[in-house]
Amino acid sequence: MSSSYQARFKVWRGDTGGGDLTxxxxxxxxxxxxxxxxxxxxxxxxxxxxVRWNCKAGKCGSCSAEINGRPRLMxxxxxxxxxxxxxxxxxxxxxxxxxxxxxxxxGFNYDKARQVPSFVPPEGxxxxxxxxxxxxxDRAQEFRKCIECFLCQDTCHVVRxxxxxxxxxxxxxxxxxxxxxxxxxxxxxxxxxxxxKRTAQDEHGLGYCNITKCCxxxxxxxxxxxxxxxxxxxxxxxxxxxxxxxxxxxxxxxRSSAG
Amino acid sequence: xxxxxxxxxxxDTSSATRSGGVRAGTxxxxxxxxxxxxxxxLAPAVTAAGLLAFIVYSTWRAxxxxxxxxxxxxxxxxxxxxxxNCAPMxxxxxxxxxxxxxxxxxxxxxxxxxxxxxLTCYYYRKAYYRGFWASPPACAVAEPHKKxxxxxxxxxxxxxxxxxxxxxxxxxxxxxxxxxxxxxxDENYRWGHMGLGTLVFLLNIVLIxxxxxxxxxxxxxxxxxxxxFSRHPVRYRMWQFVGRLNARHMLLAWTSLVSVxxxxxxxxxxxxxxxxxxxxx
Numbered sequence: 001m002s003s004s005y006q007a008r009f010k011v012w013r014g015d016t017g018g019g020d021l022t023x024x025x026x027x028x029x030x031x032x033x034x035x036x037x038x039x040x041x042x043x044x045x046x047x048x049x050x051v052r053w054n055c056k057a058g059k060c061g062s063c064s065a066e067i068n069g070r071p072r073l074m075x076x077x078x079x080x081x082x083x084x085x086x087x088x089x090x091x092x093x094x095x096x097x098x099x100x101x102x103x104x105x106x107g108f109n110y111d112k113a114r115q116v117p118s119f120v121p122p123e124g125x126x127x128x129x130x131x132x133x134x135x136x137x138d139r140a141q142e143f144r145k146c147i148e149c150f151l152c153q154d155t156c157h158v159v160r161x162x163x164x165x166x167x168x169x170x171x172x173x174x175x176x177x178x179x180x181x182x183x184x185x186x187x188x189x190x191x192x193x194x195x196x197k198r199t200a201q202d203e204h205g206l207g208y209c210n211i212t213k214c215c216x217x218x219x220x221x222x223x224x225x226x227x228x229x230x231x232x233x234x235x236x237x238x239x240x241x242x243x244x245x246x247x248x249x250x251x252x253x254x255r256s257s258a259g
Numbered sequence: 260x261x262x263x264x265x266x267x268x269x270x271d272t273s274s275a276t277r278s279g280g281v282r283a284g285t286x287x288x289x290x291x292x293x294x295x296x297x298x299x300x301l302a303p304a305v306t307a308a309g310l311l312a313f314i315v316y317s318t319w320r321a322x323x324x325x326x327x328x329x330x331x332x333x334x335x336x337x338x339x340x341x342x343x344n345c346a347p348m349x350x351x352x353x354x355x356x357x358x359x360x361x362x363x364x365x366x367x368x369x370x371x372x373x374x375x376x377x378l379t380c381y382y383y384r385k386a387y388y389r390g391f392w393a394s395p396p397a398c399a400v401a402e403p404h405k406k407x408x409x410x411x412x413x414x415x416x417x418x419x420x421x422x423x424x425x426x427x428x429x430x431x432x433x434x435x436x437x438x439x440x441x442x443x444x445d446e447n448y449r450w451g452h453m454g455l456g457t458l459v460f461l462l463n464i465v466l467i468x469x470x471x472x473x474x475x476x477x478x479x480x481x482x483x484x485x486x487x488f489s490r491h492p493v494r495y496r497m498w499q500f501v502g503r504l505n506a507r508h509m510l511l512a513w514t515s516l517v518s519v520x521x522x523x524x525x526x527x528x529x530x531x532x533x534x535x536x537x538x539x540x
Contacts, residue, residue: 012287012289014287014288016285018288019287019288020288021289066294066399068294068295068296068297069293069294069295069296069399069400070295070297070398070399071398071399086296089294089296091287091289091294092287094281094286094287094289094399095281095286096286097284097285097286098285098286098287098288104287133487133488133489135488135489135495136486136487136488136489154399155398155399157394157395157402157407158407158409160280160281160399160401161280161281161395161401161402161404161407162280162406162407163280163283163284165407182486183486184486185486185487185489205411207409207410207411207416208407208408208409208410208411209409209410210384210385210388210394210409210410210415211381211384211385212385212388212389212394212395213385214395214398214399217398218398218399227475227505227506231381231475232475232478232479232483234419235422235475235476235479235483235484236479236484237419238419238421238422239484241419242416242419242420243422
């Protein structure tokens with residue numbers, strides 16, 4: 001079988017004023033990924049095709065798009081996973097406002113990032129004096145693998161299918177950030193009166209999550225967002241808001257859950 | 260913007276609160292609710308069919324109120340038996356806490372707890388939200404509902420009591436373990452015997468415990484709630500153990516669901532005389 005072939009593509013082209021899927025037939029060579037094909041389209045047939053990309057290595061999170069309806073990184077989607085006869089559809093992320101062609105305005109995510117209070121340094125320790133045991137930071141380090149591609153935010157039906165929920169719901173990426181900070185062994189937010197468990201539910205919309213795991217399914221870094229961040233965070237919120245025994249225990253024993 | 264790529268109408272703040280999904284507002288104008296070309300409908304369809312089959316079977320057996328005891332085996336659907344109208348089970352789980360006023364099948368009393376445990380289970384929630392409620396039917400497939408409030412309001416906010424059903428499920432699993440020990444008797448209640456039913460019960464109880472201990476609430480309680488694992492090495496090890504089980508929570512949810520139905524059906528076959536329990540010794 002020849003290593004090169006002509007593939008059929010449908011690429012969404014347009015802007016907020018409207019747009020449509022445009023047909024292309026384009027050469028594909030062995031070992032190429034979808035982003036290579038988009039670049040070939042730019043070079044040969046559609047020089048004004050807008051696409052956001054950077055590292056071509058699955059580490060910058062720029063080239064997020066929807067390929068055959070599935071949120072994926074274009075640079076990490078090999079052409080070899082598709083049949084040669086298949087027509088491949090590439091669209092921009094459908095949860096965010098489109099800017100042009102394959103580029104969307106992901107500002108929603110930066111707004112949500114700013115709403116999560118940052119790490120609170122422990123009193124009496126200067127930068128450079130922090131000492132943590134590996135087992136205490138394992139959980140947070142998994143979440144730090146995030147490359148901010150926002151595929152999880154894009155696929156989450158809470159905001160994807162319900163624009164009206166965007167003000168109330170931070171989305172899986174930023175609930176994972178809250179979980180990371182709440183699990184951080186040196187975060188001193190509680191000492192300043194900031195209860196991350198409670199605010200996860202009250203201010204970041206954790207209750208909207210119905211743990212259907214799409215965020216985990218699309219994560220290109222393989223982070224177990226639902227099992228390791230969202231569900232543990234839900235359980236922590238239950239400690240604060242819905243479990244009378246834990247509440248009673250914390251009153252009687254006069255301790256926090258900072259154990 | 261320096262690059263001249265300012266969003267054209269995205270600064271329209273009204274879009275932030277406007278209702279709608281992937282086909283609305285300032286998003287890319289694509290009429291189709293999804294563009295997936297794979298068989299995305301298969302998983303939710305199979306899930307819904309499997310759960311529906313179990314619901315039909317367990318409803319029939321829970322209301323049947325017969326053929327649930329064939330010495331030495333008691334159906335897991337009827338254990339423990341908390342009403343007076345239970346079949347007498349020699350040294351078995353007859354605890355007539357509710358007395359004689361209960362006239363319906365005694366299974367209906369005890370099944371509330373495992374039912375509640377599975378209904379509020381984080382895996383089953385995913386399964387039925389996708390399979391029955393299409394919220395969403397599959398990833399990146401538009402859901403049909405106009406409004407969505409998730410688990411923020413009654414009744415779904417009650418999903419947060421999952422850990423209390425976990426406590427109850429541990430008790431029920433303990434009683435089913437006792438029933439499994441009783442299955443090492445023969446039909447005349449003499450110890451040191453074993454039949455095919457004993458194997459079925461053993462398989463079932465192993466899967467029931469594995470499913471119960473793999474629960475996300477269990478993972479939180481044994482250690483997940485801690486901030487410093489290094490200060491609690493025993494709880495850290497327990498958390499790691501539960502975490503390994505938890506990674507297979509879906510598999511254990513399904514296998515234990517099938518095994519509990521299988522154990523009940525085995526007792527039904529033996530009690531109704533349709534099948535003779537082969538005795539090994």
